[in-house]
Amino acid sequence: MTPVRRGQWQTAADVLTQVARRPGITRAEVARTLRLSTGSATEVTARLRDVQLLTEAPAPSQGRGRPTTVLQAHPEGPVVLALDLRQSSWRSAVVALDGSLQDPQYKRHRSRRAQAVLNTLRRAVEQTREQYGDRLQLVSLAVPGSVRDNHLMQAPTLEWIELDLAQVTADVDVPLLAGNDATLSGVAEARTGAAAGAGTAVHLIVEVGIGGTLLIDGVPAQGASGAGGEYGHIPFGDRSRPCPCGARGCWDLEIDGRALARHLKQPTPDDPVAYAEEVLQRTDRAARSAITRVVTALGHGIAGLVNAHDPDVVTVGGLAIPLRAAAEDTFQEAYESGLMTFHRGSPPPVLAATHQLDGPLRGAAALALDQLTSEPAIAAWVAQR
Template sequence: MTADHHHAHALRRQGELAVLRYVHANPGSTRAQMAKALALGTGSATEITTRLRARKWIDEIDGPKTGTRGRPSPTLVPHPKGPLVCAVEIGHERWRMAIVELGAGIVEERSGRHGARDAESVLAALRKQIAGASRECLPRLRAISVAVSGTVQRGRIVQSTLGWSNVGIEALRIRPGMALLLGNDASLGGVAEARRGAGRGVAVLLHLTIEVGVGGVLVVDGRPVLGASGAAGEFGHMPFGDRTLRCPCGAHGCWDLEVDGRAMARHLGQPPPRDPRSAAERTLRDALGGASRARKAVASVTAAFGRGAGALVSALDPDRITLSGLARELATAAPDALECAYRDALMSFRREAPPPFALSALGTDGVLLGAAEVAFDEVLSDVRLAGELR
């Protein structure tokens, strides 16, 4: 291939890449909308779309009827035989798996409880689930992306609510060369909220979630800020709590210990719960049912969460804060306690117009969708497409 041909090929691939990324972010848009957004001429938009349809990456279907005369404009959608990614969520008690197509549509989903909690057993069971995806899906899989309830550093799980330490996930690779990605569940949930949820269109988003402890991520222009080794966002281990309490992470006074089911149990005079998330749910139900001690426990935990959120605003200066998991439920159950503690923790210049809280728009699907998003970031990269789009 001559230098001119190589250059032309690279330019063509860049055009295809831009269109694929646009369709992924905006499924259901028309070709005219895509062309305008990418500053493409009509001829170029048609040529690229035609090539990608022939390769079974995208398709065009009739758009919805609008009530006006004439045929509705066709819309750009994922091809029914196009590329897929597998998103896996490994939680404290349960796992979930989803096969996801371009545009973030879930094609197939499975879930269950851990039969055993050691890393080897859990990963072996998950590999079987991935390999058991429908025969039509498996040949189209381009990447596996795993979200774990724990700290991830340089592609390994260094600490987890399951008790894992220094664990890799190579056991999940079902085909040589397939992209295999690993991320923290809270960080990936924030990516999804920034791109497709309550934080969409926000330049600097702070996402916070509570499950067992509190985690989250700062997302800037849709990209998570993960630090030098990928372990950023462990907000729950900032010393916003009682210094007499030792956290499982090894530190004292972690914010984690003030904001979940463990804190609620202490306020109620109960022993530490085996599953802090389920314990928190029970206490919330009691509080909403009118039990005064449960209401006080929920209010205390919510205030502790609000104070920490105010401190993070001073450190990170976000435009908005999205809340998911138990954080979302606390904001709904005790909004006054949250708002009062949050404002009290803010520097005075912020109190007139503080970054607002926004409840998650994605619910329990946020983590899976975030894992799928980073998988498609890999699939829709120049390096990967160089081998796909020839």
């Protein structure tokens, strides 16, 4: 095995970062991006192959010309288990260094009690450790709530509060990286989705309430304690209306299935997402009026965030996409009328998210791979070989 010396870890980390963020990249493309000589790129990738971090495979044929290869994760290299916890279900995938999602799983909760759900996730982690052994280096968990230092501080849609998420990995001695699902969706969009290449982007996702994040060069601005991006709890709504989070007048209460039900004078639905999808299929006057009010609240709120953050682009996912499509003119008028005058001549585009349901999972994987492709992580992996 060829050793990777300390002075070479930075270049090795840079190469692995390119492989993680640009699936299917070639050695020549890595060399051009990192301004490496052909010889240096060959040497570094050979060393990474020796320590089971990278391999090369033939690129898809493109007709005549010299055949080339693409850089891929080594089949015996480190992996991440990405988990995405939702209100009624959870998803998982094993992620290799090239960002590929393997062995995807989808399961509904048998119970929504916090401890029952966390026990289920812990068993999934244990099973993955049994299958992959010490190749499993990190577990990355997306949750629909505010997270601080791997503690869930508050998840209003789940009615959970103050939970230590580290118990999910406690039995296998694998580090946990936990984050808000909307924030992680934004990471996915900024890295490989609709906001890729944007210096400053705002990402929003509507499911039960609305969450999101501000991204600078693909990195989420998470605030002093890691709980930034709780856009749904900005008081863009009716200040007389209490929110489950403890505040009043939250935007959350104006833009989802709960708001539609309120406008239609119906009880709060058990499943606000499914309820919203049903209302969006209706063509009666009452349903159209309710949709118009929700879409107006959505457009006005996005304008407020544009005024605050001045992004290059806004990406939206979840119910925001069909809601906007159901009343496009209403959305555009609300969005543009809420902008400061100097933004109106060239307002930031509001684009549909690329990854949709995969967003939180891919974002969780992306931040985990940032850690696995760091110099200390490479050094630790080499020490294990």
